Amino acid sequence: MAQIRIGLEQCLTAPPRSLKGKRLGLLCNQASTDHRFRHCRDLVIQHFPGQLHCLFSPQHGFFSAKQDNMIESDHSIDPVSGLPVYSLYGETRKPYPSMFADIDVLLIDLIDVGTRVYTFIWTVVYCLQTAAETGTAVMILDRPNPIGGSVEGNLLKEDCASFVGLWPIPMRHGLTVGEVALLCNTEMGIGADLEVVPVQGWQREMTFPQTGAPWLFPSPNMPTFQTALVYPGQVVWEGTNVSEGRGTTLPFELVGAPFIDVHEVLDTIAQTEMPGCLLRPLVYEPTSGKWAGEQCQGFQLHVTGSASFRPYRTSLVLLQALLVLYPESFTYTDPPYEYEFERLPMDLILGDRAVRKALKQGVNIDELERSWQDDLREFQQRCRAVFLYE
Numbered sequence: 001m002a003q004i005r006i007g008l009e010q011c012l013t014a015p016p017r018s019l020k021g022k023r024l025g026l027l028c029n030q031a032s033t034d035h036r037f038r039h040c041r042d043l044v045i046q047h048f049p050g051q052l053h054c055l056f057s058p059q060h061g062f063f064s065a066k067q068d069n070m071i072e073s074d075h076s077i078d079p080v081s082g083l084p085v086y087s088l089y090g091e092t093r094k095p096y097p098s099m100f101a102d103i104d105v106l107l108i109d110l111i112d113v114g115t116r117v118y119t120f121i122w123t124v125v126y127c128l129q130t131a132a133e134t135g136t137a138v139m140i141l142d143r144p145n146p147i148g149g150s151v152e153g154n155l156l157k158e159d160c161a162s163f164v165g166l167w168p169i170p171m172r173h174g175l176t177v178g179e180v181a182l183l184c185n186t187e188m189g190i191g192a193d194l195e196v197v198p199v200q201g202w203q204r205e206m207t208f209p210q211t212g213a214p215w216l217f218p219s220p221n222m223p224t225f226q227t228a229l230v231y232p233g234q235v236v237w238e239g240t241n242v243s244e245g246r247g248t249t250l251p252f253e254l255v256g257a258p259f260i261d262v263h264e265v266l267d268t269i270a271q272t273e274m275p276g277c278l279l280r281p282l283v284y285e286p287t288s289g290k291w292a293g294e295q296c297q298g299f300q301l302h303v304t305g306s307a308s309f310r311p312y313r314t315s316l317v318l319l320q321a322l323l324v325l326y327p328e329s330f331t332y333t334d335p336p337y338e339y340e341f342e343r344l345p346m347d348l349i350l351g352d353r354a355v356r357k358a359l360k361q362g363v364n365i366d367e368l369e370r371s372w373q374d375d376l377r378e379f380q381q382r383c384r385a386v387f388l389y390e
Contacts, residue, residue: 007141007197025103027056031216059089094126111218117164142178149204156351182386221251233315239346247286256298259329276309
């Protein structure tokens with residue numbers, strides 16, 4: 001098992017000259033710690049005394065206390081440091097220029113989960129845009145992509161751009177936060193003064209258990225590495241009336257609804273390859289969210305081989321089966337979703353209206369995946385220019 005050293009630890013061990021005497025801001029949340037669980041705010045204050053002027057928090061708040069989407073966090077005062085905490089998931093998702101008025105450099109230390117619709121990477125992109133407008137430098141203290149460097153899925157189409165996808169990348173993008181920032185800073189023409197402090201010892205094929213680092217949940221419904229592993233597929237249920245396991249102890253690992261017959265589903269998908277996982281039938285009862293207090297028939301996804309597992313494929317197979325079997329009971333959820341009030345949430349999640357339509361028309365999943373391969377190859381070629389890791 002490797003022992004990596006994250007960007008935060010690299011920065012503290014060998015402080016970049018560009019930070020000397022500079023006024024600092026810090027975008028982070030409760031999971032932004034070193035290997036010894038010391039929070040980055042405290043470490044920055046200790047190693048750069050008098051330089052930290054304010055904090056910023058992403059979706060779910062500084063303490064990751066907000067459970068669901070579109071549950072906002074207010075600006076606040078950090079009880080430990082006494083510094084202002086500007087919420088970037090409240091009245092605004094893009095920082096106002098005035099929030100950067102007292103800083104020269106914005107430090108960013110966030111755990112991402114390698115999935116296009118996880119909003120932290122887009123908060124980073126919005127910060128880059130404001131930084132470019134204000135002449136503020138940005139330094140990302142990089143962390144591993146916990147689900148590794150593999151890519152999967154269709155690329156986002158422009159007409160589906162939103163806060164769950166601002167640039168054409170696939171659902172499972174295979175990049176670190178630093179690499180996403182470098183890619184978007186260049187391709188979106190942002191042009192911010194951006195520096196990335198890379199992770200020492202991480203390689204692209206490594207998943208989180210191989211890093212030797214402790215898992216800290218970056219958001220309330222991302223409690224384990226297993227959750228992150230299934231999330232690039234299981235997040236699609238957010239756009240439906242099917243439970244994605246919120247309100248249980250296994251969010252995103254569970255999928256179900258009262259109208260599902262698990263045996264019918266298993267019979268329908270029996271001839272479809274879903275490598276690296278096993279669907280175990282069960283019944284569960286969410287305590288909140290969809291179908292709260294009602295019994296959901298469904299499955300727990302058990303990943304039996306993380307290297308071969310294709311989360312997006314797996315969940316699309318299930319989604320298509322439910323479309324076929326339960327046309328009267330299955331529905332897509334209506335807006336709003338992540339501050340989009342007109343477009344269908346499922347289109348924003350899938351990133352391409354054509355994927356939803358193809359699933360309804362019964363297009364084979366293998367055929368769908370083949371149609372994405374040229375785009376995926378082109379995406380990986382684009383990414384080589386920003387790769388920080390082998």
